[in-house]
Amino acid sequence: MRDEERWHLIGQDPPDVLDHLVRNLADLHAVLAELAGGTLGPKKLTAAARSGPSAQALTRAADLARRAAARADALPLKLQSTARAAGIRVSVYTRPVSDPDSTEWPAAKLAVGVELAELTQWPTAVEQLCSLLKHDPGSPGSRRAVLLVPFVDGKPVRLMAQQLQTTLWPGTGLFDAWSTELPEGHPTPLTDAAIGAHEALQCLSVLAHLATLRDTDARHQNTADEAVAHFQQAGRQAG
Structure with a gap:
């Protein structure tokens, strides 16, 4: 809300209370979500909330809920x-x-x-x-x-x-x-070649049908030439 609302239109900076409100709502979500679907019971969260100054009670309970969520x-x-x-x-x-x-x-x-x-x-x-x-x-x-x-x-x-x-x-x-978290993928050259050939033929088929409906120009020919090159490359990979 602080960044989305155009406060400058009324000649004001975003009020700092919005940041405080966002933090409180995030903490409240952590506590309620843990109560709804987590393993901590109300007693543990209440004990955490009461273990220090009341001004930080919600924050303490939320921190405990977030640590539990690390389960x-x-x-x-x-x-x-x-x-x-x-x-x-x-x-x-x-x-x-x-x-x-x-x-x-x-x-x-x-x-x-x-x-x-x-x-x-x-x-x-x-x-x-x-x-x-x-x-x-x-x-x-x-x-x-x-x-x-x-x-x-x-x-x-x-x-x-x-x-x-x-x-x-x-x-x-x-x-x-997920590619950055997983090991390097297993090579599948024949499958890749078959998919590449199919995609090239699909492109050529579309261009051939398009030519029956309207005049084509150099752009279409360039696309066809690229598809032919891809098909030939796929054939070499498969061979």
């Missing part, structure tokens, strides 16, 4: 243990949500890699993971989409990634968002 750090160990019992070897990655909604608590993102002997095991592994990661947003709070990705020889296979919210969706975009 997300224990989630990888719990998930690894549960997955191991189900016969799945997983690597779990977490990172904080930079702009959490009020219903996200703890505010952490999750990615799960599954080490496979061969990719034909992936559908079964995904089904098992979905069962282990079953989530009811009405109880502990909402959760960002979870990245599920197979690992072969310790390397993630990007094109097989999926994301789980309440249902499964293709996950290459989410994989890219």
Whole structure:
């Protein structure tokens, strides 16, 4: 509110009380979210609030709630243990949500890699993971989409990634968002070549149809030439 409202239009600087209000609301959110979906009870939060000067009571309770929310750090160990019992070897990655909604608590993102002997095991592994990661947003709070990705020889296979919210969706975009935290991806030269060839043919097909509807010019020819070059390159990679 301090930065969004154009206070200069009324010849005033943003009042400092707005910063105080934002801090209080953030602290209040931490306490209420922990009470709704966390492990601390009212007694512990009340004790923290009463352990010092009353002016900082809310801040102390909020700090305790935020430390408790760091229990997300224990989630990888719990998930690894549960997955191991189900016969799945997983690597779990977490990172904080930079702009959490009020219903996200703890505010952490999750990615799960599954080490496979061969990719034909992936559908079964995904089904098992979905069962282990079953989530009811009405109880502990909402959760960002979870990245599920197979690992072969310790390397993630990007094109097989999926994301789980309440249902499964293709996950290459989410994989890219996690790329700096994950190991270097497994090379997939033949698949990359096939996708590149398909995209080039798709472009050429669109241009050919466009030419039946209207006159084309040098721009269209340049695009066609680039698509032909990409198709030929894909052929060389596949060969």
